[in-house]
Amino acid sequence: MKRTIFEVILALALIGAGAFGWTNLKGNQKATAQLTELQAASEEATKTVGEKEAAIKAAEEEMSALREEMVPLESQAQQLAAVKAAMANGATLADLEAAYKSQKTLSAERQVGLGALRMLTKGADDPVAVESFRKALKASELGDRKNTICAAQIGLAAAGEKIAILPECLPKSAKGKADKGEKAGAEEKDGHSKDDGHDHGKDGGHGKDDGKGAPEKKAVHWSYEGEMGPERWGKEFPTCAKGKSQSPLDIRGPFVKTRTVITTDYKEGPLKMLNNGHTIQVNVPAGSKLRIDGIAYDLLQFHFHRPSEEKIDGKPMAMVVHFVHKNAEGKLAVVGVLLKEGNENPGIKTLWANMPMEEGPEVTPEGVNFNPANLLPREFDFYSYEGSLTTPPCTEGVRFFILKSTVNVAKEQVNAFPFKRNARPVQELNGREISTN
Numbered sequence: 001m002k003r004t005i006f007e008v009i010l011a012l013a014l015i016g017a018g019a020f021g022w023t024n025l026k027g028n029q030k031a032t033a034q035l036t037e038l039q040a041a042s043e044e045a046t047k048t049v050g051e052k053e054a055a056i057k058a059a060e061e062e063m064s065a066l067r068e069e070m071v072p073l074e075s076q077a078q079q080l081a082a083v084k085a086a087m088a089n090g091a092t093l094a095d096l097e098a099a100y101k102s103q104k105t106l107s108a109e110r111q112v113g114l115g116a117l118r119m120l121t122k123g124a125d126d127p128v129a130v131e132s133f134r135k136a137l138k139a140s141e142l143g144d145r146k147n148t149i150c151a152a153q154i155g156l157a158a159a160g161e162k163i164a165i166l167p168e169c170l171p172k173s174a175k176g177k178a179d180k181g182e183k184a185g186a187e188e189k190d191g192h193s194k195d196d197g198h199d200h201g202k203d204g205g206h207g208k209d210d211g212k213g214a215p216e217k218k219a220v221h222w223s224y225e226g227e228m229g230p231e232r233w234g235k236e237f238p239t240c241a242k243g244k245s246q247s248p249l250d251i252r253g254p255f256v257k258t259r260t261v262i263t264t265d266y267k268e269g270p271l272k273m274l275n276n277g278h279t280i281q282v283n284v285p286a287g288s289k290l291r292i293d294g295i296a297y298d299l300l301q302f303h304f305h306r307p308s309e310e311k312i313d314g315k316p317m318a319m320v321v322h323f324v325h326k327n328a329e330g331k332l333a334v335v336g337v338l339l340k341e342g343n344e345n346p347g348i349k350t351l352w353a354n355m356p357m358e359e360g361p362e363v364t365p366e367g368v369n370f371n372p373a374n375l376l377p378r379e380f381d382f383y384s385y386e387g388s389l390t391t392p393p394c395t396e397g398v399r400f401f402i403l404k405s406t407v408n409v410a411k412e413q414v415n416a417f418p419f420k421r422n423a424r425p426v427q428e429l430n431g432r433e434i435s436t437n
């Protein structure tokens with residue numbers, strides 16, 4: 001128990017020093033004070049002399065390493081002072097909590113950020129805040145010091161604070177800047193939502209946040225293998241198991257002839273992409289459209305699966321791109337473009353050069369534009385059926401159009417995709433019709 005308290009205080013000291021200690025850096029008074037605190041805590045926390053010394057030594061090492069890291073960061077002190085001032089009245093925390101409230105799931109990073117913010121606002125005396133932060137930290141596997149600081153910075157940036165994120169906290173291959181000033185929860189407010197109603201937007205699928213220490217309420221996490229693999233999704237997301245119109249499908253005849261016509265009008269725009277822990281996703285600026293028999297659907301985002309989730313006559317392709325659209329009534333339509341191993345794909349080359357290899361917030365590489373049409377084949381013949389999101393919560397009512405024409409992707413490009421396998425297995429047809437034009 002005391003050991004736990006010590007760990008919490010250590011984490012708190014690190015977060016506090018990492019994110020805010022820089023404001024009082026002259027002379028490192030703050031860090032010193034924290035070190036004293038740490039030592040006091042360790043004295044309390046450890047009974048034997050040996051343990052005590054080891055704990056103090058470890059704490060000292062942590063703090064001195066931290067001091068070294070602080071030096072180049074002094075220039076950020078003023079920004080951080082502004083952040084601190086903004087937080088003093090709890091308004092930032094209240095904003096963030098309100099923004100997150102409407103979200104069904106919160107990524108581990110956001111939980112950590114929120115937890116850190118609660119502690120920094122309410123102080124370490126609030127046991128709920130401390131405990132929730134500790135659990136979030138554990139759930140996110142952000143154990144080490146750097147990651148803790150990164151999590152705090154990402155959390156603050158997500159809270160809309162204009163702080164500079166340390167370069168090493170940014171996704172490895174992100175050449176541009178992370179979206180610093182973006183308000184957390186902008187997805188909900190922004191009409192052209194990136195998290196809204198597509199199959200990968202749900203923020204890493206982590207725990208529900210009820211606004212006061214969510215992680216202990218059961219962190220809902222899912223993955224493509226192991227304990228939270230596709231066969232188990234139904235435990236937390238009932239539609240995944242009980243739904244009768246699930247995606248993806250093994251597409252095979254007989255087919256029903258349809259006269260439906262689809263056309264696309266995709267526009268070039270600034271590249272915005274993220275690694276959400278389940279896929280690489282490109283968020284598309286407003287203006288790109290799909291028309292189904294003349295009815296307009298906005299392209300929200302597109303993302304990748306490896307191998308393709310869809311099978312044609314039992315065979316998967318190397319990958320698939322899912323273009324996710326929504327019409328004015330909220331109906332979703334996904335266009336799937338199968339990627340077949342062959343020549344290098346120039347569009348993917350641009351994307352891969354900018355994709356974040358690690359899970360994290362959206363990045364906007366400077367000066368890079370992209371037109372999603374670069375990933376489309378010339379012909380638009382399709383197979384179509386009524387299906388679902390292919391990731392939790394597996395919501396149904398999604399119209400799928402799987403294009404018959406494939407586009408090429410080089411083997412090296414497939415191998416460079418950071419997810420070895422992120423494809424849900426094919427689902428039962430349950431009497432659904434598959435149509436073709």
Ligand SMILES: [Zn+2]
Pocket residue numbers: 199303304305322390
């Ligand atoms: Zn998908």
